[in-house]
Amino acid sequence: MSTATYTVTGMTCGHCVSSVTEEVEQIAGVTGVEVDLATGAVTVTSETPLDDARVKAAVEEAGYELKA
16 A cells, blocks of 8 residues: 655635546546645555656646646
């Protein structure tokens, strides 16, 4: 089991949280996604360590940016 936390910018509401959650959940191996709207923190739990580029692509697909 692996856990990683990312910071996403541009989220302003519950719909934003849902969009990011849905996209990240589609990454193979992801077992859980928790998003904190106030801080922009996205904690992803997965079976194996994730490729950051895949997380970035999922966040961008939802319409937001992964902060470096």
